[in-house]
Amino acid sequence: MPRNRTLRLAALGSTVQRAASPGYSSSRAANALRRRIIAGVLVALSLALITGYFRESETGALHDVQGVVAEALQPFQVGAERVARPFQDAYGWLAGFFHAKSENERLKAENRLLRVQLTQNATAAQENLELRDAIRFSAGPSFPRDYDQVGARVTANNPSDFREELGISAGREDGLRIYDPVVDADGRLVGHISKVSDSTALVTLLTDASFSVAGLDVQTRTYGLVTHGQGSGEALIFDLVPKEDVVRKRDIIVTAGRRGGELPSLYPQGLVIGTVTAVGQFDVDVNKTIQIEPAADFSSLSTVWVLVRKGR
Amino acid sequence: MLADVVKAGIAFFVAVVLQTAIVSTFEPGNGTADLVLVTLTAVALLRGAVFGACVGFYAGFLLDAANLGTLGFSSLLLTLIGYWIGRYGETTGRDRAHAPLLAIVVVTVLYAVGSLALHYLLGDPVSARSGLVEALPVAILLNLVITIPVYALCRRIFARPGARPAMDVEFGTG
Numbered sequence: 001m002p003r004n005r006t007l008r009l010a011a012l013g014s015t016v017q018r019a020a021s022p023g024y025s026s027s028r029a030a031n032a033l034r035r036r037i038i039a040g041v042l043v044a045l046s047l048a049l050i051t052g053y054f055r056e057s058e059t060g061a062l063h064d065v066q067g068v069v070a071e072a073l074q075p076f077q078v079g080a081e082r083v084a085r086p087f088q089d090a091y092g093w094l095a096g097f098f099h100a101k102s103e104n105e106r107l108k109a110e111n112r113l114l115r116v117q118l119t120q121n122a123t124a125a126q127e128n129l130e131l132r133d134a135i136r137f138s139a140g141p142s143f144p145r146d147y148d149q150v151g152a153r154v155t156a157n158n159p160s161d162f163r164e165e166l167g168i169s170a171g172r173e174d175g176l177r178i179y180d181p182v183v184d185a186d187g188r189l190v191g192h193i194s195k196v197s198d199s200t201a202l203v204t205l206l207t208d209a210s211f212s213v214a215g216l217d218v219q220t221r222t223y224g225l226v227t228h229g230q231g232s233g234e235a236l237i238f239d240l241v242p243k244e245d246v247v248r249k250r251d252i253i254v255t256a257g258r259r260g261g262e263l264p265s266l267y268p269q270g271l272v273i274g275t276v277t278a279v280g281q282f283d284v285d286v287n288k289t290i291q292i293e294p295a296a297d298f299s300s301l302s303t304v305w306v307l308v309r310k311g312r
Numbered sequence: 313m314l315a316d317v318v319k320a321g322i323a324f325f326v327a328v329v330l331q332t333a334i335v336s337t338f339e340p341g342n343g344t345a346d347l348v349l350v351t352l353t354a355v356a357l358l359r360g361a362v363f364g365a366c367v368g369f370y371a372g373f374l375l376d377a378a379n380l381g382t383l384g385f386s387s388l389l390l391t392l393i394g395y396w397i398g399r400y401g402e403t404t405g406r407d408r409a410h411a412p413l414l415a416i417v418v419v420t421v422l423y424a425v426g427s428l429a430l431h432y433l434l435g436d437p438v439s440a441r442s443g444l445v446e447a448l449p450v451a452i453l454l455n456l457v458i459t460i461p462v463y464a465l466c467r468r469i470f471a472r473p474g475a476r477p478a479m480d481v482e483f484g485t486g
Contacts, residue, residue: 038362039395042369046391049373049384054434062383069377073329077378080333088337156332156379162431162438167332167379195380202380210437299339 058196067171067197074169074200077155085302092300147268147307149183150174154301155200164208166191168304171199181255181267181307188295189213189255189271190304203304206273206294207234214256214265215273215292220246223256226273226292234298236274238290243281247290251276268307316363319469320355324371327351332378342442343450345458348375349423352390353397353415354459354466357405361398368394382434389426393419412463413456420452 053062096103152174156167170176180193182203191211195202204211207228215226215238224241241247253276257269274292281288331347338344348371356364372387397415405411424444431438 035362035395039365039391042365042391042395043388046369046372046384046388049387050382050434051384053383066377066380066383069374070380073325073332073374073378076325076329077333080329084334084337088334091338157337162427162443163436165379197380200380209439209442299337 063197067199070167070197070200074155077167078153078169081153081155081302088300095299146310148175148310149305150176150308151303151305152201153303157301164191164205164211164298165194166203166205166301166304168201168203168306169199170306171197171201173198174306175308175312176201176306177308177312179266180309181271182304183271183307184296184301184304186295187271187305189267189273190296190298190301192266193306201306205298206236206296207298213267213273215253216256216269217247217251217276218254219248219251222247224253224290226253229291234294235277236292236294238276238292239287241288241290242286243288245288247276247279247288249276249279253292316359316470320363320367321370323351323355323466323469324348324367324374328371328374328378331375340454341446341450343447343454345454346420346423346451347458347462349390349393349419350416350455350459350462351466352394353419354412354463355470356394356397357401357412357415357463358466358470359398360402361395364394364398364401365391366394368392385430385434389423389430392426393423412459416455416459417452420455421448424448424451 049062052060053066056062150170152168152170154166155169168182176193176196178193178196182190182192184190189206191203191205191208193201194204206213206226209228212225212227215224216222217224217238222241222245224238224247226236227239229235229237238247238253253273255265255267255269255271255273257265257267272295274294276290277293278291279288280290327348335347336344352364352368352371355367368390369387372385372390373383375381375386375390376383397419400415401411405415424447428438428440428443
C-alpha cells in the first residue's frame with residue numbers, strides 16, 4: 001500500500017499555539033480541582049485518624065471501631081491461615097531441610113548431655129523443695145503455678161517490616177492485659193502483649209527492637225538484660241554482664257523474674273529465652289559481648305499461650 | 313461506578329486478609345511481599361488518581377484495623393501512593409508495558425521510606441537497618457514477582473470497557 005505523505009508545518013517547532021476550546025479547558029481545570037480536593041480530604045482524614053487515635057484512651061471510640069473491624073476480619077484470617085498452613089509447613093520443612101543433617105548430629109550429642117543433666121536436676125529440684133520447706137522460703141510468683149494459660153491462634157504475622165509483632169485471636173474478654181507474657185507450646189518466651197482489643201491482641205516479639213527482659217544464666221547464675229542485637233535476623237544480646245562474671249557458650253538463659261529497683265518483673269522466673277551462641281569481650285568495654293539464639297521458633301508459630309496472673 | 317466500588321471493596325478485603333494471614337509469613341531473607349500495595353498499584357494504574365486515593369484510604373484503614381496498628385497510619389501512606397500512581401497511570405504511564413513494574417519498584421521504596429519516617433515522627437522504636445537495608449531489596453523482588461499475576465487479575469476485574477490495557481498495546485496483543 002503506497003504511503004501518503006504530505007508536507008506539514010512542524011507543529012512542535014512553531015510558535016503558533018493551538019487554541020483549546022474554552023469548554024474543554026474549564027472542564028479539565030474542574031476535574032483537576034475535584035481530584036485534588038478528594039485527595040486532600042482523604043489525607044486530612046488520615047491525619048485526623050492518627051491524631052484522634054493517639055489522643056484517646058484504650059477505650060475510646062476509634063479503638064472500639066478498630067476492635068469491631070478486627071473482629072470482623074478475624075474469622076477470615078483464621079480460615080486463610082488454616083488453608084495456608086500445609087504450604088507454610090512445607091516451606092518451613094524445605095528451609096530446614098538443608099540444615100537437617102548437621103543439626104541432627106549436634107542434637108544427638110546434646111541429647112546425651114541433657115539426659116545426664118535431667119537426672120541431676122531432678123535430684124536437685126527435690127532437694128531444693130525440701131530445703132525451702134525447711135527454711136519456710138517465700139518466693140515471688142512462679143510459672144505455671146501462679147498463672148492461667150490462655151491459648152490463642154496467630155492471625156497475623158509481622159504486619160510491618162519495621163516491627164516484630166504477631167496478631168492473636170484472644171483479647172480483653174479473655175482476661176488479657178498489656179505486658180502479659182506470651183509463650184509457645186513448650187513454655188519458651190515469645191514476647192508480651194503490647195496492644196489489646198476486646199477479642200484480639202498484638203504481641204511484640206522477643207526479637208523486636210523495643211523488647212527487653214531481665215535474664216539469668218541458669219548454669220552460672222549470672223544476671224543480665226536480654227535485648228535485640230544490632231545485627232540482622234533474630235539474634236539477641238545478653239547485655240550488662242560485667243567482664244568478671246562467667247557466661248559460657250551453650251548456656252541457657254531464662255527470665256530472671258526480677259527487675260531493677262523496687263519494681264517486680266513482668267515475667268515469672270524460669271521462662272526459657274534462648275541459648276548462648278557466642279561470648280566475647282573488648283578491652284575498651286565494661287561488659288561482655290554475649291549473643292543469644294532465641295529458643296522459640298518464630299517462623300512456625302500458629303498457636304501461642306498468654307500467661308495471665310491468677311487472682312488479678 | 314457502583315459495581316467498581318463493590319469490586320474494590322471485596323478485592324481489598326481479600327488482599328488484606330491474605331496479606332496478614334498468609335503472605336507476611338513467608339520471609340525469605342527477612343523481606344516479605346506486600347500484596348495490598350501491589351493490588352493498590354495495579355488498581356490505581358487502571359482506574360486513575362481519585363479511585364486510587366479512595367481505595368488506598370480504605371485498604372489502609374483495613375490494614376491498620378487488622379494489625380491493631382495506629383489508625384490512619386497506612387491510610388495516609390496508601391492514599392498518597394494511590395493518588396500518585398493513579399496520576400502516573402493517567403499521564404506518563406499510559407499505554408506503557410513497563411508501567412506496573414516500574415511503579416511497583418518506586419512505590420515499594422517510597423512506602424518503606426514513608427513508613428520509617430512516619431514511625432519516627434510518631435516516636436515508635438523502629439530499625440531503619442532491618443526495614444530499609446535488610447528487608448527492602450527482597451521486598452522489591454517479591455513485589456515484582458507478584459505484580460504480573462496481580463496486575464493481570466486486576467485488569468480483568470477493573471479495566472474500563474473498551475480501554476486498551478497497557479501491556480497489550482506495547483506487545484501488540486490488543
